[in-house]
Amino acid sequence: MPKKVRDSEQEEHEQEGGDEVSEPEEAAPKTPPPNRGISKLDFVMRIVAAISIMGSAIAVGTANHTLSFFNQFIRFKTQYQDLPTFTFFVVSNVIATAYLILSLALSVFHMLKSGAKVTRTVLIILDMIILSLLTAGASAAAAITHLAHKGNVQANWSAICQQYNSFCERVSGSLVGSFIGILVLMLLIVLSAVALSR
Secondary structure: OOHHHHHHHHHHHHHHHHHHHHHHHHHHOOOOOOHHHHHHHHHHHHHHHHHHHHHHHHHOOEEEEEEEEOOOOOOEEHHHHHHHHHHHHHHHHHOOOOHHHHHHHHHHHHHOOOOOOOOOOOOHHHHHHHHHHHHHHHHHHHHHHHHHHHOOOOOOHHHHHHHHHHHHHHHHHHHHHHHHHHHHHHHHHHHHHHHHHO
């Protein structure tokens, strides 16, 4: 009888010990959810980029200058449509603005579900496409604007900004907003890549 009692006590002790070992496994801390700070920053930066790029498109799209000769009988009017480069600049900025506004939906989705991988990958690809388009438009417009300000003696191209001063100033100012948008888009791609690596 004493042996049976001891055996039963040992079995109970082993069961209790097994429970004690299994308790830490059940009480193991869960992995914290991914940080949503990047998604919130992404949302704010997309709004900033959209406002900056939209302002550039509006500035160039509404820019015009009328030059009068011979007591206003002869007038020369310049608009962005007169140069294909500025037309491409306005179109690329409008496309980029529309994309950034639409991409806010994905940015909100990432705030709600910060662990999403596929949508972030798609967003990076689309951001790179829009970045390439916007860079091409801004660079082409910057080259023409520089030529309008300085001219080219070797090609016998004279500077026209002395006559169309207000038009050139408005276009030059719009380039600043467009390049700010390009910088923000580059940072957005880096942020998305950091979020994917976590």
